[in-house]
Amino acid sequence: MKKQKVSSAVIRRLPRYYRHLTDLYLAGVVRISSSALGKAMNLTASQIRQDLSCFGEFGQQGYGYNVSSLRDEIAEILAMGQNHTAVILGVGNLGRALAENFHFDRSGFTLTAIFDVDPNVIGKTVSNVLVRPIDELDNYLKENPTSVGVLTVPRAAALDMAERLVQGGVKGIWNFTNVELNISQSDVIVENIHFADSLLALSYMISENET
Amino acid sequence: MKKQKVSSAVIRRLPRYYRHLTDLYLAGVVRISSSALGKAMNLTASQIRQDLSCFGEFGQQGYGYNVSSLRDEIAEILAMGQNHTAVILGVGNLGRALAENFHFDRSGFTLTAIFDVDPNVIGKTVSNVLVRPIDELDNYLKENPTSVGVLTVPRAAALDMAERLVQGGVKGIWNFTNVELNISQSDVIVENIHFADSLLALSYMISENET
Structure with missing residues (x-):
């Protein structure tokens, strides 16, 4: 697979491609043209061809894309x-929602441990995963190299926990x-979910829609 | 304020501007240059000037931006x-996490009602907001025009609930x-939070980082 520097916008679209191709695949669609895929995703056919060209040759002139194999290729690009x-730090409402309802496996992840400070949940399991005391985090990460730490702790604990995740080699x-986790001196990549950014974008759009 | 068609990328950056300006404001910063703001946000100074020019004239040559007034202006653009x-539909773990921990007010929203089907939570309050039976949704929306419905119901109920929100005039x-809510025939704007898209982007980035 040829490689080139991929823009952040393309990286953000890849999971959307994967999601749409999965829907098509589950619906039994065998092949799709770039224009039909574009229509479903609100992109132009040429944008899709250009996005995918970052990663090699996909599809065939006049045939389009084979849904199943393009989905597999994108899964590979996404390192699935x-x-x-993944380990979850903090099993309050949000951590619990992720542990119980989010399908880590469908993104190629295994949820291996959960950590919390609350004695009422430590030692119990959530979605068959043991909740461990946060004191065991450092040792756990040393013994179990872990790809990603999911940070769902209260704000006050965020920086300290992020630092321990970095030290632990995630x-x-x-x-x-x-x-904002200022850990740019390390190699660790931070992916933020900012609920407020999303709601504010919606606020803007509904107001624009009225004028 | 002069108005022009604003790209989706700019709309997505507005809440980030607001977030960074709020941090600066709370830190007591009075003014900031576009290059310093850009550095904090990983944007170029000219990109910032170009983004803001969509909405009018901000800042002064040689002075930069007044943090507090730029923040106020962006808040206004974001319709805060x-x-x-907002009403929450479904007060499982995720709905509860939003009701209890997400500051709707900081985005200019008031959480006015919560709906669920579970008799164990109906009639109780979460964050001082009454949980009502979902049967009351249609009447509630008729009597209380509502800006946004927050959809945190199980997948199986999503389409039906979305339809009722649309009918209810959100x-x-x-x-x-x-x-995917296919309600494009209506004027209702859908803003999706796709956790998996975010995790897959992270998956891609950590794999790229290793090679």
């Missing part, structure tokens, strides 16, 4: 087959705390 | 002073269900 592991932090 | 209201749906 690399047995990534490769990425999935940050739900709304705290 | 329009007394938007202007936007904040959709956490991972179900």
Whole structure:
């Protein structure tokens, strides 16, 4: 597969491609043209061809894309087959929602451990995963190299926990705390979920829609 | 304020501007240059000037931006002073996490009601907001025009609930269900939070980082 520097916008579209191709695949669609895929995704056919050209040759002139194999290729680009592991830090409402309802496996991740400070949940399991005391985090990460730490702790604990994840050698932090983690001196990649950014964009759009 | 068609990328950056300016404001910063603001946000100074030029004249040559007034202007662009209201549909872990921990007010929204089907939670309050039976949704929306419905119901209920929100006259749906809501025939704007898209982007980035 030829490689080139891929823009952040393309990276953000890849999971959307994967999601739409999965829907098509589950609906029994065997092949699709770039224009039909574009229509479903609100992109132009040429944008799709250009996006995918970052990663090699896909599809055939006059045939379009084979849904199943394009989906597989994108899954590979997204590193979904690399047995990534994740640990959740903080099993309050949000951590619990992710542990119980989010399908880590469908993104190629295995949820391997959950950590919390609350004695009422430590020792119990959530979605068959043991909740461990946060004191065991450092040792756990040393003994179990982990791809991603999911940060769902209260804001006040965010920086300290992020630092311990970095020290523990995680490769990425999935940050739900709304705290900016300034860990740019490390190799760890931070992916933020900012609920407020999303709601404010919606606020803007509904107001525009009225005028 | 002069108006022009604003690209989706700019709309997505506005809440980030607001977030960074709020941090600066709370830190007591009075003014900031476009290059310093850009550095904090990983944007170029000219990109910032170009983004803001969509909405009028901000800042002064040689002075930069007044943090507080630029923040106020962006808040206005984001329609944060329009007394938007929100209702949550489904108070499972995720709905509860939003009701209890997400500051709707900081985005200019008031959470006015919560709906669920579970008799164990109906009639109780979560964050001082009454949980009502879902049967009351249609009447509630008729009597209480509502800006946004927050969809945190199980996937199987998503389409039906979205339809009822549309019928009830909401202007936007904040959709956490991972179900594509095909309601494009209406004027209702759907803003999706796709956790998996975010995790897959992180998966891609950590793999790229290793090679």
